[in-house]
Amino acid sequence: MAATTEGTHQFRVIGTRPIRHDGVEKVTGAARYGADYSFPGMLYGRVLRSPHAHANIKSIKTDKALKLAGVKAVVTGADLPELPDRIEQGGELPINLHHLSCNILARGKAMYDGHAIAAVAATSPHIAEEALRLIEVEYEVLPPVMTVEDAMAPGAPILLSSLRNKEDGPDKQTNVAAHIQFKRGDVKEGFAKADYVIERSFKSAMVHQGYIEPHNAVGIYNSDGHATIYCSTQGTFVVRSLSAAVLGIPEGKIRVVPAEIGGGFGGKTTIYLEPLSVLLSQKTGHPVKLTMNRAEVLRATGPTSGGTIRCKMGATKDGKIVAAEAWMAYEAGGFPGSPVPMAAMCILAPYDIPNILVDAYDVVVNRPKTAAYRAPGATNAAFASETIVNELASAS
């Protein structure tokens, strides 16, 4: 494992390999991850999820579930305050609070298979699971829109009726949440100068961060209005501010305690169960622990975008890339916010090219709302640009 150094300062400890301070707890099973926490009187929560990719929710009836012995509370989107449709900084990517709240518990519409519809708290996880089956939801199933091509096609079913983008203006309903463009020089002139031009279309599939630890949260609401959340997260302060916003309580009334975390890779920089744990604790007067199972993690957290990239590069005989163009459409999932802006900035970044044009589109589809995944947006982009560069290098 050689390291090349460039005349750096001589350090005494920096650059050495001591055994990590939390190592013994981790190898003896003593370290406490979010799901390892337990409190007296604690209840277990579970989330009911949409089996449909795209559906209007006509009604939700919870009375049968509430009657099951051991069930202490059932909540739906109606139990959360309505939030304005505006952008905030949340974790690594900007976020719209209204959409965030809708992702935590659906309001009137299921946007993907696995979308959270309701949550219950009960005296055992098994009873909570049984209670989910007793919640009656009436769906009006709509045709699913699963790919960026389908979503961008003229006449495509509109997923979010209030979604608009700057380019098309306030009167045009659309599935395109944003169009970002970067330009330098003149690509037409650049390509005219090129001796070799390669143009290809690339597709990449939606993938998940794949952390081994599913999401978790234990919420404890005190009667004085203060709440504590124990959870595995990459950002305790993000959990605090976003949970406070979703619940409609002041940020200073929430304390977030970081449990050890079993992997994140960007997927645990937002919230899913945290506000629900506090909400259910508030309704029941007990601590409430929520965990996801693996199917929920894959269906209903934040994988990263698949999408389509069309990339064209031109080089002269002596090997200099003189022009490059990219058209990129990334899946945002059920709500806007794919990493396509970063992808657009990355796709040509390793190279010194005088003429470039990048057009990038953030597209809503009936898949889970995407979240960051280790260098969000860059990997699919590099797949496209680096294979073309490789081809160009062999051609010239």
Next chain:
Amino acid sequence: MNGAHEGTPQTAGPPYKRIGMKETVEAIKNSAHYKSKLTGKNRGRGMATGFWFNIGFQSSAMVNIHNDGTASVVTGSVDIGGSRASMAIITAEVLGLDVNDVRPLVADTDSIGYTDVTGGSRTTVATGLAVYEAAQDAVRQLKERAAKLWEKKPEEVEFNNGVLSSKNNGVKPMSIKELVPRLGRTGGPITGRATVNARAVGPAFASTCVDVEVDPETGKVTILRATCAQDAGKAVHPSYVEGQMQGGTVQGIGWALNEEYFYDAKGVLRNSGLLDYRMPTCLDLPMIETVIVEVPAPGHPIGSRGVGEVSIVPPPAAVANAIANAVGVRMTELPMSPGRVLKAILHKEGAAVASAAAD
């Protein structure tokens, strides 16, 4: 000649400052892997370079000096991959302590000042900077106390490797451990503190080289060898820097070869389990070789760059380039699962047969 270097304008911003992109490519070229010959049928080698930003943003840190001369360092950066050890290392470096005499803690949102997420490859750089400054703040306070005891001005007190002394003679040098019992009478306990909104030190580059073997009958791609070279600026704990490089490379390989969401016609996810959402197992992989390149980041006291992310960026392209060298097909769809690779091979063979027949 096409590689970005200092002064190249970025796609969306100011020109690059000092970066190690070319150095990572050179590191691959000089590696044992690259220098080795790859022989055998249906085998190929591919390389790619990835770019990713490193954010700075806000972090808070406190360094408490204990009554026995040891210390604790408290931050708000959740530890996902061993970062708290790095915080202890930085604190120990500044205070001249043994790394095991510094206890690192990750605190809750009431106990530590605002800290941005552990992500964006920012923890060692930004929280490390806050820790460095908090430790320096503790040193400043230690010097003031020694000065008080020695009846000198703080500027006359020196601190080297955990020992306080004075340029002007007449005082016996004193370790932190020796000073600590006198803190109470010189003003009270010492807590160093710092909050930063760190400037980004500049982006991260990694280059990856993979050797593959493609089974022409099934389309299965086996990774024979993989090497990742990444510019870490200055690796605070090299084992955990290597760990980030290896982990990212393997995630990139999974992304390249097998991972994808399968939705049916109704939009229902059909592979919502870890059997069919196929991530790499240790049986799918060789050892992952790493080369840590160190081109120090300007403007950071340690010179560290963020390392957590960029290693995931090159592998899918490197694998695609390797497949092209192995069996002559250009893959344009991810993942390059056996079915897709086989289809591409058959398509190429079909085209070859067709053109041979046409001749």
Next chain:
Amino acid sequence: MDHKTVVEATINGERTEFLCEPRQSLLEVLRDVLGMTGSKEGCLTGDCGACSVIIDGRAVCSCLMLGVEAEGHKIETVEGLAQGSKLHPLQQKFLENASLQCGICTPGFLMSAKALLDHNPHPSEAEIRYALAGNLCRCTGYDKIVHAVLEASKSGASKAA
């Protein structure tokens, strides 16, 4: 509520009695009934190995076994690996080699590796990878884990040695 059964088993060398419902897995019993949260839940379908324990010398996914099935059996979990404050060579080598980053998969790997070394004290790299293929790690890329097991085997970590 389902009728609970008394189950008796030997856990980490101690005769232990617990109460559980028939529908509770061994993993749930360990974690929620006995408070032994060292074994982790990752998938509940036996695909990730985070819940690995050793039953009568064999590595088993405790999520795939019912609590009531533990009756009369010998169970080893990560909590029993160290002898008092003396770490098992596998635990020591994992720490020295930085074979864990987030650490959630570590208990499972330690138990699978112990089961391997107890039967095969000097495995090759290929044998190690084969034996550990049922344990998923997303952080490390496995490199340092395999190194740790190789080193532990060289330092005579097996029961048989």
